[in-house]
Amino acid sequence: MIRHDLHLHTTLSSCCRDPAATPANYLRSAEELGLAVIGFTDHLWDETRPGVSEWYRPQNLAHVMRIKKMLPSKGRVKVLFGCESEYCGNGKIGIGREAAAEFDFVLVPMSHLHMKEFVEPSWVRTPRDVAALMVTYFKELVEFDYITGIAHPFLPIGYENVNQILSYISKGEFEECFGKAAEQRISIEISTGHFPSINNGAETHEFNDETFLEMLSIAKKVDCRFHLATDAHELENLGRIVALEERAVAMGMGDAIHPLVEEAISG
Template sequence: MKFQIDHDYHIHSNLSPCAKDPEQTPQGILRYAEKNGLKQICLTDHFWDTAVTPALGYLSGTYRNNDLACIRSALPLPQSERTAFHFGCEGEMDLSFQIGISPAVIKQMEFVIIPTTHLHMPKLTVPEELTLEQRAILYVHRLNALLEADLPAGKTGIAHLTCSLMAPKNWPDHLRVLEMIPDTVLTHLFRKVRERDFGVELNFPVERYSPEELQTVLRPYFIAKECGCRFYLGSDAHTQKECEGAPERFERMVDSLDLTEENKYRPFT
């Protein structure tokens, strides 16, 4: 059976400092889910746990003032008969490959997603200047570090693995970085993803790529599929407008990878 579009496990509310839409509230998000027949959704606001000292010694931008009390202020999440609304977060990995969520706080989350491709935050996640070759090496090291981290099997998602933030200066740069990582290395990493029972997030702007570019973006996901990894959908919506565009993008991603229900990651069942 074809992979059903019935969930979204990467959604921000306007508690995330980068989400400024006043309508992007838990209620607004639940309405989006109900309208589109999503049975399970998860709130994943940006979060750094103050119990973990970042390598930089202080936090900046997105992670300043986004502590546990802030993201928990969304609770209790509204529920409906058709949609279960779960509570999680989008954590972070810093420059020293440290994950910014303490074990005690992980236990309070129904689902945790960690990005390895937020390479747009100088000093917090990356050194000031890096070549594309260095970014490709860092991509591999960060993903490998995530796969060694103390995170729960069946409840951990790897966010936007092909995100353009890995090389944010010029749009095509992230494609060049992805091309530099050999199949053998990706195979090694995705076998580990399968072993750890982490989920692979489907979250890329499929409509923005030319057919050739799309092949570059799809290659890691095809290798993940080959390795037996399982996938979940993440809109990464920060606004109601982004929510609206999500279902069509979900369909196109699932079709491009020819996924079935057996390929689905199920953190809530």
């Protein structure tokens, strides 16, 4: 597998509190770790899209573009310039086609459920509601053909009862969701967030390293392509990519990496 990490936050992301999380430091660390490709994905709300939240407002296109001036000149590691935008349901997305064209790749999550009454509507009360919302958002999101990948799919951010929530999503529903993503060639992210032990969190009865294995194997079975992601918000978290890659290889994902990664090296 080509060692890569396509989901990194720098100091340009409001939630990044590590002053060492600069593009230059990530690149140095990536080289030490033997990564061939890294992708920067700071949070973005493209100001041409309506309904921005106060948190996203300063993180507009011009802001995220600043990274281009922060990148050191050529090194051994190939850099892809991306972003992580937002999906709020009913077609409300934080990036339009024109802004997307400014990037090498665009990640959009469908599960930033900690953003109450922005991503998660107030009618969501029960684990079953959370599950239904994520399925709906996923299906809506893969209709956007300018998206490259789904960030941390079905990881209900802000919830601890992950097994319970996922129990309300049937195998058939996962097949339908991922089948559509495969058809649209939208990459499925394998995130350290899917594996609490890699993420330095304790495994619990409600969320452990087994939790997402079946879901990811369904995605593989319906012929999805994948990318790996530490979703690092601190420089040192990039090192988690080694353990994540081991998991991905063990799951048989080594030959199902999204072509973007390979093209980055040959291009």
